[in-house]
Amino acid sequence: MQRYFVQPDQMTDTLVSIKGEDAKHISKVMRMTPGDHVICSDNQGRVARCAILELTDSSVELSVAEWIGNETELPISVTIAQGLPKHDKLEMIVQKGTELGAERFIPFQADRSIVKWDSKKSKKKTERLQRIIKEAAEQSQRNKMPECIEPVSFKELISQSESYMMKIVAYEEQAKQNETSRLAKLLSRADIGNESIIIVIGPEGGLTEHEVQHLQDAGFIACGFGPRILRTETASLYVLSAISYQLELLR
Amino acid sequence: MQRYFVQPDQMTDTLVSIKGEDAKHISKVMRMTPGDHVICSDNQGRVARCAILELTDSSVELSVAEWIGNETELPISVTIAQGLPKHDKLEMIVQKGTELGAERFIPFQADRSIVKWDSKKSKKKTERLQRIIKEAAEQSQRNKMPECIEPVSFKELISQSESYMMKIVAYEEQAKQNETSRLAKLLSRADIGNESIIIVIGPEGGLTEHEVQHLQDAGFIACGFGPRILRTETASLYVLSAISYQLELLR
Numbered sequence: 363m364q365r366y367f368v369q370p371d372q373m374t375d376t377l378v379s380i381k382g383e384d385a386k387h388i389s390k391v392m393r394m395t396p397g398d399h400v401i402c403s404d405n406q407g408r409v410a411r412c413a414i415l416e417l418t419d420s421s422v423e424l425s426v427a428e429w430i431g432n433e434t435e436l437p438i439s440v441t442i443a444q445g446l447p448k449h450d451k452l453e454m455i456v457q458k459g460t461e462l463g464a465e466r467f468i469p470f471q472a473d474r475s476i477v478k479w480d481s482k483k484s485k486k487k488t489e490r491l492q493r494i495i496k497e498a499a500e501q502s503q504r505n506k507m508p509e510c511i512e513p514v515s516f517k518e519l520i521s522q523s524e525s526y527m528m529k530i531v532a533y534e535e536q537a538k539q540n541e542t543s544r545l546a547k548l549l550s551r552a553d554i555g556n557e558s559i560i561i562v563i564g565p566e567g568g569l570t571e572h573e574v575q576h577l578q579d580a581g582f583i584a585c586g587f588g589p590r591i592l593r594t595e596t597a598s599l600y601v602l603s604a605i606s607y608q609l610e611l612l613r
Numbered sequence: 614m615q616r617y618f619v620q621p622d623q624m625t626d627t628l629v630s631i632k633g634e635d636a637k638h639i640s641k642v643m644r645m646t647p648g649d650h651v652i653c654s655d656n657q658g659r660v661a662r663c664a665i666l667e668l669t670d671s672s673v674e675l676s677v678a679e680w681i682g683n684e685t686e687l688p689i690s691v692t693i694a695q696g697l698p699k700h701d702k703l704e705m706i707v708q709k710g711t712e713l714g715a716e717r718f719i720p721f722q723a724d725r726s727i728v729k730w731d732s733k734k735s736k737k738k739t740e741r742l743q744r745i746i747k748e749a750a751e752q753s754q755r756n757k758m759p760e761c762i763e764p765v766s767f768k769e770l771i772s773q774s775e776s777y778m779m780k781i782v783a784y785e786e787q788a789k790q791n792e793t794s795r796l797a798k799l800l801s802r803a804d805i806g807n808e809s810i811i812i813v814i815g816p817e818g819g820l821t822e823h824e825v826q827h828l829q830d831a832g833f834i835a836c837g838f839g840p841r842i843l844r845t846e847t848a849s850l851y852v853l854s855a856i857s858y859q860l861e862l863l864r
Contacts, residue, residue: 434840461847502841546862588857589685590753596712603854604862606839611797611855
């Protein structure tokens with residue numbers, strides 16, 4: 363069933379109102395009519411199956427038919443901090459990361475990031491990433507829409523990481539040394555329902571030793587993601603799949 | 614260290630010979646000189662660090678400096694059978710699948726596959742996929758180069774699946790019903806070193822009920838890959854990451 367995110371104030375206990383692009387999508391693209399059902403989420407945990415009462419191209423009024431549980435969200439909150447990669451890789455990372463359950467994306471300027479985003483480009487690109495996230499969240503039936511912020515400096519990343527309970531840095535030197543059990547040990551003792559994890563992944567050339575040292579000083583634990591060397595855009599998919607497997611499938 | 618695949622007959626106990634495109638890559642792109650080291654793999658389990666003895670643009674002679682273990686291969690053999698998807702998604706699937714340890718790819722014509730590959734297009738496209746696999750295998754430091762065969766019919770897929778010890782079909786209806794433990798149960802009892810797994814993944818529209826029934830009749834077990842609905846190109850990455858996590862990190 364088609365899924366739409368609405369502002370919390372557009373969702374009462376019995377009625378939902380959808381405006382703008384989403385209303386157009388319902389009427390013009392999906393060609394729905396009164397009586398048809400969609401899923402509405404207020405992005406704060408309230409999700410309902412709703413029936414369309416009336417619609418125009420710019421506004422759809424719905425009644426709540428049934429409240430639905432929050433079962434498509436990972437049981438812990440996961441943030442992917444990604445060193446700015448080249449080309450359109452970040453688009454792929456946020457799209458797939460959203461499908462796989464990430465809650466937040468923090469792009470950051472790493473020492474070996476080749477691209478630089480100036481502030482004008484940054485705002486536009488982040489808006490585009492957020493649109494990709496919205497579409498992926500609806501398609502994969504997420505109840506929460508993840509957030510992608512504008513790229514931050516490495517220093518700002520360290521400062522933002524302070525609020526997280528578990529801090530992981532993907533470090534390919536660990537993979538080469540066959541360090542393979544640390545990630546599994548950390549995830550096995552994650553505190554379901556309470557945990558917040560931040561995972562830092564370097565850009566194409568990897569993180570510098572200096573950056574890794576800095577992260578470790580800030581409480582990050584360096585983990586290998588298996589014995590093969592993963593491309594930067596594959597590392598976040600690996601760790602999100604591993605988190606889902608450990609916390610959703612193994613339990 | 615740069616990695617190259619060679620034919621088994623180009624690798625004796627002490628000497629290795631590299632010809633063609635790879636020789637050109639070593640001399641022209643990498644600008645290597647005698648004394649430089651590369652990793653050579655015969656794709657049948659023999660892997661060695663080798664020193665360049667002499668080189669031209671079309672031929673490189675090397676001596677074996679050290680034999681290396683097989684530690685970058687998944688401990689079980691995994692085949693991804695992928696319903697033909699649209700656009701260039703198959704390229705992304707074989708590239709990421711190779712990074713994540715798959716050994717074989719079988720594209721197949723599913724009921725809901727929108728594209729059809731005629732036999733001329735099929736040969737060319739498969740060659741291109743094989744080139745993408747080779748590059749990804751070298752980059753991710755695989756010791757075995759995975760194989761991608763030309764697309765087969767559903768009937769042929771069923772017939773090829775007979776030789777596998779464990780057969781899994783990704784079924785999103787299971788995900789919607791919150792079936793989340795079957796994959797974990799199967800993987801936990803995989804017979805390390807001996808097991809061969811085939812995983813069937815539908816195209817964009819999913820598998821038809823008829824196809825799923827047919828696969829189940831042939832011994833396939835329908836598994837959900839977590840509670841979110843994954844795009845077709847994300848499902849193989851999820852299951853390969855889960856296999857790596859269960860068999861390489863959790864042990």
